[in-house]
Amino acid sequence: MTGHPTTGPATGGTKPGIRQRLSRAMSPGTAFSARHQSLTTVVTFAAIGILLPVIVLLPPFSGFGTQNDWVGGFADAGIFVLLAIGLNVVVGWAGLLDLGYAAFFAIGSYTYAYGASPFTGLHIPFWFMLPIGAFVAASFGIMLGAPTLRLRGDYLAIVTLGFGEIVPAVFLNASTLTNGTNGIVGLDQPSFGRLFGVGDFGFTNPWPYFVTILGIIAVAFMLLSRLENSRLGRAWVAIREDELAAASMGINTVTTKLLAFAIGASTAGLAGVYSASKLSIVSPDQFNFTVSFTVLAMVVLGGMGNIWGVAAGAFLIFELQSQGLKQLNTFIGGLGLPAFNLGPITVDLATINFLNYQYLLYGLALVLMMLLRPEGLFPSRRRRRELHELPDEAERGNVELSEADEVEL
Amino acid sequence: MTTENAPVRHAPPADGQPMLRLTDIHSYYGNIHALQGISLDVFPGEIVTLLGANGAGKTTTLRTIHGLLRPKRGAIEFEGKDITGMPAHEHVGVGIGQSPEGRRIFGRMTVMENLQMGAYSRKDKEHLSEDYERVFEFFPRLRERTNQAGGTLSGGEQQMLAIGRALMTRPKLLLLDEPSMGLAPILVEEIFSIMTDINKQGTTILLVEQNALMALGVAQRGYVLQTGRIVQSGPAQDLLNDPEVKRAYLGG
Numbered sequence: 001m002t003g004h005p006t007t008g009p010a011t012g013g014t015k016p017g018i019r020q021r022l023s024r025a026m027s028p029g030t031a032f033s034a035r036h037q038s039l040t041t042v043v044t045f046a047a048i049g050i051l052l053p054v055i056v057l058l059p060p061f062s063g064f065g066t067q068n069d070w071v072g073g074f075a076d077a078g079i080f081v082l083l084a085i086g087l088n089v090v091v092g093w094a095g096l097l098d099l100g101y102a103a104f105f106a107i108g109s110y111t112y113a114y115g116a117s118p119f120t121g122l123h124i125p126f127w128f129m130l131p132i133g134a135f136v137a138a139s140f141g142i143m144l145g146a147p148t149l150r151l152r153g154d155y156l157a158i159v160t161l162g163f164g165e166i167v168p169a170v171f172l173n174a175s176t177l178t179n180g181t182n183g184i185v186g187l188d189q190p191s192f193g194r195l196f197g198v199g200d201f202g203f204t205n206p207w208p209y210f211v212t213i214l215g216i217i218a219v220a221f222m223l224l225s226r227l228e229n230s231r232l233g234r235a236w237v238a239i240r241e242d243e244l245a246a247a248s249m250g251i252n253t254v255t256t257k258l259l260a261f262a263i264g265a266s267t268a269g270l271a272g273v274y275s276a277s278k279l280s281i282v283s284p285d286q287f288n289f290t291v292s293f294t295v296l297a298m299v300v301l302g303g304m305g306n307i308w309g310v311a312a313g314a315f316l317i318f319e320l321q322s323q324g325l326k327q328l329n330t331f332i333g334g335l336g337l338p339a340f341n342l343g344p345i346t347v348d349l350a351t352i353n354f355l356n357y358q359y360l361l362y363g364l365a366l367v368l369m370m371l372l373r374p375e376g377l378f379p380s381r382r383r384r385r386e387l388h389e390l391p392d393e394a395e396r397g398n399v400e401l402s403e404a405d406e407v408e409l
Numbered sequence: 410m411t412t413e414n415a416p417v418r419h420a421p422p423a424d425g426q427p428m429l430r431l432t433d434i435h436s437y438y439g440n441i442h443a444l445q446g447i448s449l450d451v452f453p454g455e456i457v458t459l460l461g462a463n464g465a466g467k468t469t470t471l472r473t474i475h476g477l478l479r480p481k482r483g484a485i486e487f488e489g490k491d492i493t494g495m496p497a498h499e500h501v502g503v504g505i506g507q508s509p510e511g512r513r514i515f516g517r518m519t520v521m522e523n524l525q526m527g528a529y530s531r532k533d534k535e536h537l538s539e540d541y542e543r544v545f546e547f548f549p550r551l552r553e554r555t556n557q558a559g560g561t562l563s564g565g566e567q568q569m570l571a572i573g574r575a576l577m578t579r580p581k582l583l584l585l586d587e588p589s590m591g592l593a594p595i596l597v598e599e600i601f602s603i604m605t606d607i608n609k610q611g612t613t614i615l616l617v618e619q620n621a622l623m624a625l626g627v628a629q630r631g632y633v634l635q636t637g638r639i640v641q642s643g644p645a646q647d648l649l650n651d652p653e654v655k656r657a658y659l660g661g
């Protein structure tokens with residue numbers, strides 16, 4: 001009575017080529033390749049962890065600071081790497097523009113402050129606070145996402161922008177609960193119990209922080225790259241392309257977007273816990289819009305959608321900002337250039353502090369990037385396809401690419 | 410493929426349970442009363458066509474059936490079960506697949522990835538390769554282009570992909586919204602002939618068309634929609650000969 005399709009003995013005449021392509025395409029993440037991928041990640045991060053501190057012993061880097069200075073800087077850069085790969089899930093993979101991502105970073109940080117400081121008298125170990133911070137941030141992600149993810153892209157951007165402003169404002173104004181402007185101080189520092197022979201955490205010893213953030217990033221990388229190739233990852237791509245068609249394929253678009261939001265938020269929560277433990281203080285001014293903006297710029301410049309590109313972008317931008325601009329000051333100052341007049345303005349390059357112009361430089365970099373290489377420095381293959389190989393008219397059909405172009409796909 | 414033992418033409422069913430039944434459906438876009446009491450039946454094994462001029466409410470009817478628009482009044486039943494207001498993503502599970510207006514394929518995914526998206530919610534993984542093969546037998550052009558981005562396909566190929574993708578959900582009922590739109594006549598013929606094959610293999614089809622002549626050529630029954638109401642219905646042959654339908658939709 002029902003009209004269920006009768007498929008018939010169709011498989012008999014399958015050509016081997018197609019069959020191979022089918023099975024490869026249908027099971028993108030076999031157990032082997034997933035394990036292989038995780039191993040690659042671990043090895044890569046181990047290599048990074050060994051190479052970075054060695055490289056800075058060589059000129060010109062050795063001239064810019066001691067090895068400990070550098071390693072401490074890397075430990076801070078890691079915070080932004082973590083934030084960037086988390087925001088990449090939301091923006092790069094699910095295609096949801098989140099302009100208030102720093103809110104979840106703040107929530108993670110304050111969670112640590114409540115869980116491990118004299119302020120509450122609780123002293124939960126850092127290692128337990130990591131998952132707790134991630135969980136709390138994810139819960140806020142879901143609370144924000146549930147009512148707003150039905151909104152179309154531009155409205156969502158505005159709501160997240162508002163959320164990003166509200167959260168620090170609450171931490172600022174609910175002063176009985178948060179200590180207001182002064183923030184919460186004296187947060188506990190993590191402890192390894194002298195494992196790994198890197199000594200204990202402290203303001204003068206950056207090594208344990210460096211090793212810790214490297215470990216957190218490596219674990220986040222393993223989990224996130226598995227997600228990218230999972231069923232959920234494919235659902236994100238589908239939603240990014242056409243939400244209505246995705247729903248027709250049986251994808252629950254609301255849940256799927258919510259998961260992206262929650263996973264992104266939990267990564268920011270991890271970054272928040274780590275950052276709070278390293279600074280040993282949280283205050284509302286650490287989480288203003290420039291943080292959200294900086295992380296978004298890192299994602300875009302690094303190459304939206306490509307987790308390695310985004311991480312590399314975040315690291316490079318952080319180092320350029322913290323070391324590059326400082327060195328630029330010293331370098332230009334050392335040239336002894338005379339001041340000159342630009343109309344009524346006197347320009348003395350020797351006294352300009354380029355650090356003050358970092359957001360101007362970001363803006364310039366973003367504009368240039370959008371003009372010259374909109375897919376970012378290290379784009380994902382899919383993004384590149386989106387931006388270069390698909391002229392707009394092709395969306396509605398009737399455009400045939402040449403054989404040469406097809407090979408690339 | 411297995412066309413020898415497939416059911417041939419269905420006589421207009423006199424009795425029996427309809428697969429899909431719409432009863433007095435009213436749908437709105439804000440204040441616009443787009444569907445003003447639609448009732449229609451689709452019986453298992455049929456091709457039923459829904460005809461009407463631009464703006465008559467054909468797409469709205471499919472959207473309402475597919476859960477993308479919630480009717481203010483009326484009921485939708487599928488295989489005897491009330492599915493009124495069921496969200497779109499649950500339709501795949503009950504056996505309703507859709508090739509939407511404007512095709513809406515995933516332009517940046519490859520042809521193969523598009524088909525995989527069709528199989529996204531499938532539980533019966535063991536039949537998957539069979540079904541990919543079935544789609545490629547209906548649409549050999551897709552087989553040659555598995556790694557090409559969907560957006561770079563020609564209009565006809567995109568339509569084939571949209572239908573193929575819907576078939577990968579293994580639907581009992583396939584909703585097709587203007588598959589002939591913007592295609593060269595020769596391609597329209599091809600798509601309609603494949604549609605007949607798909608139906609002969611057991612998939613029931615509700616076909617929305619502006620090309621009334623072609624649609625009535627493949628359908629067993631038809632409904633004519635005008636500003637949100639059904640103004641005519643009956644066996645395809647009768648509609649083809651109806652002077653009113655001839656005048657309004659067949660250009661003669």
Ligand SMILES: Nc1ncnc2c1ncn2[C@@H]1O[C@H](COP(=O)(O)OP(=O)(O)O)[C@@H](O)[C@H]1O
Binds near residue numbers: 466467469470
């Ligand atoms: N998203 C929408 N918002 C408001 N009105 C709409 C929308 N979609 C369709 N309509 C209106 O509903 C009526 C039916 O449209 P539609 O179902 O698309 O017609 P058809 O598919 O038969 O061409 C038309 O008057 C159209 O203008």
Ligand SMILES: [Mg+2]
Binds near residue numbers: 469587
């Ligand atoms: Mg329409």
